[in-house]
Amino acid sequence: MRSRTINPKDWLTAxxxxxxxxxxxxxxxxxxxxxxxxxxSAEQAWNVARQSRPKTGRATVYRMVEKxxxxxxxxxxxxxxGCSHFVPTLPELMMLFICLxxxxxxxxxxxxxxxxxxxxxxxxxxxxxxSRLQLFGACSDCQQKA
Amino acid sequence: MRSRTINPKDWLTAxxxxxxxxxxxxxxxxxxxxxxxxxxSAEQAWNVARQSRPKTGRATVYRMVEKxxxxxxxxxxxxxxGCSHFVPTLPELMMLFICLxxxxxxxxxxxxxxxxxxxxxxxxxxxxxxSRLQLFGACSDCQQKA
DNA sequence: CTCCCTGCAAACTGTTTGCAAGTAC
DNA sequence: GTACTTGCAAACAGTTTGCAGGGAG
Numbered sequence: 001m002r003s004r005t006i007n008p009k010d011w012l013t014a015x016x017x018x019x020x021x022x023x024x025x026x027x028x029x030x031x032x033x034x035x036x037x038x039x040x041s042a043e044q045a046w047n048v049a050r051q052s053r054p055k056t057g058r059a060t061v062y063r064m065v066e067k068x069x070x071x072x073x074x075x076x077x078x079x080x081x082g083c084s085h086f087v088p089t090l091p092e093l094m095m096l097f098i099c100l101x102x103x104x105x106x107x108x109x110x111x112x113x114x115x116x117x118x119x120x121x122x123x124x125x126x127x128x129x130x131s132r133l134q135l136f137g138a139c140s141d142c143q144q145k146a
Numbered sequence: 147m148r149s150r151t152i153n154p155k156d157w158l159t160a161x162x163x164x165x166x167x168x169x170x171x172x173x174x175x176x177x178x179x180x181x182x183x184x185x186x187s188a189e190q191a192w193n194v195a196r197q198s199r200p201k202t203g204r205a206t207v208y209r210m211v212e213k214x215x216x217x218x219x220x221x222x223x224x225x226x227x228g229c230s231h232f233v234p235t236l237p238e239l240m241m242l243f244i245c246l247x248x249x250x251x252x253x254x255x256x257x258x259x260x261x262x263x264x265x266x267x268x269x270x271x272x273x274x275x276x277s278r279l280q281l282f283g284a285c286s287d288c289q290q291k292a
Numbered sequence: 293c294t295c296c297c298t299g300c301a302a303a304c305t306g307t308t309t310g311c312a313a314g315t316a317c
Numbered sequence: 318g319t320a321c322t323t324g325c326a327a328a329c330a331g332t333t334t335g336c337a338g339g340g341a342g
Contacts, residue, residue: 021296021341043331057299062332078224078278084331097272106272112262117281120254125286126243132224133279135263140271167316167321189306203324208307230306 006034006088011073018071028053029064030073037104039077039085077105078134097135101142108135152180152234157219164217174199175210176219183250185223185231223251224280243281247288254281 011030016022032048033040040048046061065086068074074086079098087096087105095108113133121128138146157176162168178194179186186194192207211232214220220232225244233242233251241254256279263274284292 023297023341025298041331055299059300059333060298063297078229083224083229097274100275108266108270112265113259113279116258116262119258120281124254125289126252126281126283127289128243128281128283129246130282131279133259133277135266135272135274136276137272137274143271143273169316169322171323187306201324205308205325206323209322 006090008034011068014071014073015067018067020067024053025049025056025060026064028056029061030068033068033074033086034088036087039079039087039098039103039105041084041086044085078132079136094131095133095135097137097139099139099142100136101138101146104139106139152236154180157214160217160219161213164213166213170199171195171202171206172210174202175207176214179214179220179232180234182233185225185233185244185249185251187230187232190231224278225282240277241279241281243283243285245285245288246282247284247292250285252285 008027008030011034012022012027015026015030020026028049029045032045036048042062042065043058045065046056046058049056049061065074069076069086072089075089076083077085077087077096077098079085090107095110095113097106097108098104099106110133113131117128117131120126154173154176157180158168158173161172161176166172174195175191178191182194188208188211189204191211192202192204195202195207211220215222215232218235221235222229223231223233223242223244225231236253241256241259243252243254244250245252259277259279263277266272267274
């Protein structure tokens with residue numbers, strides 16, 4: 001596992017380049033997603049946002065989440081009960097581990113998986129354009145406590 | 147890829163063993179899920195069910211889907227837009243490929259992935275209890291047409 | 293100054309729940 | 318006959334939409 005290196009400023013840059021206006025809501029939300037250790041739903045992000053910015057509208061958060069997802073800055077987490085939570089996308093990684101005990105998301109090196117997929121493409125005639133692997137279980141911390 | 151070998155009778159047996167009563171709705175729904183090539187949502191299954199059994203209630207279908215999922219007979223598919231579709235579970239397989247062009251689900255041998263996961267457990271101290279890998283792209287049929 | 297973004301409220305969709313009637317056992 | 322299942326309708330939660338006012342460029 002590698003450590004997360006999210007730079008909120010890069011996200012703002014990406015937003016600007018996509019042609020949207022930069023506002024305080026956006027900065028708030030980007031900060032929230034970029035710094036959360038846990039996958040967040042739009043609803044949860046809204047609750048967090050209102051702590052520092054009480055008048056934040058719910059719809060605004062949903063709209064922003066959609067925008068961030070379309071730009072590929074955040075990514076949907078497919079958990080046991082639904083898939084409305086998001087984590088920041090790390091450009092070079094894509095394997096995700098979710099601890100069922102503490103809920104934290106960890107990021108794993110995806111290279112072995114990439115190799116596996118590439119191999120499968122060769123033998124099957126399929127063309128793979130996207131993949132998502134998620135692992136569930138107990139992280140090393142929770143594992144020790146148990 | 148291996149071919150699918152779902153036996154609706156096994157599902158009925160599993161249901162009986164779980165202590166529920168066998169009714170016609172159940173038989174209808176099991177048939178629908180066991181024979182569909184495509185991932186189905188509860189809503190879709192309901193629509194199909196009403197073709198042969200018009201008075202089928204929507205809630206009944208949702209309840210049955212939940213039951214089948216809890217018994218592990220069907221499994222949630224985590225697609226691009228939401229994860230409310232289900233496919234039959236094949237006992238020995240778990241890798242799923244969804245063709246973005248025709249929507250069909252194909253089942254892949256998961257052994258290489260199992261090995262990968264086991265290796266990762268050893269080196270990380272994590273304990274993995276469940277995994278889901280889904281691949282998206284074009285199946286060999288759609289690939290040729292393009 | 294113009295147009296995009298925001299907040300609010302209402303609408304909508306997919307899903308769940310409560311209950312009376314029906315049906316398997 | 319008893320108790321689980323069903324169908325219906327209402328409730329519910331998460332999400333989307335329409336619109337008037339506000340703020341960025």
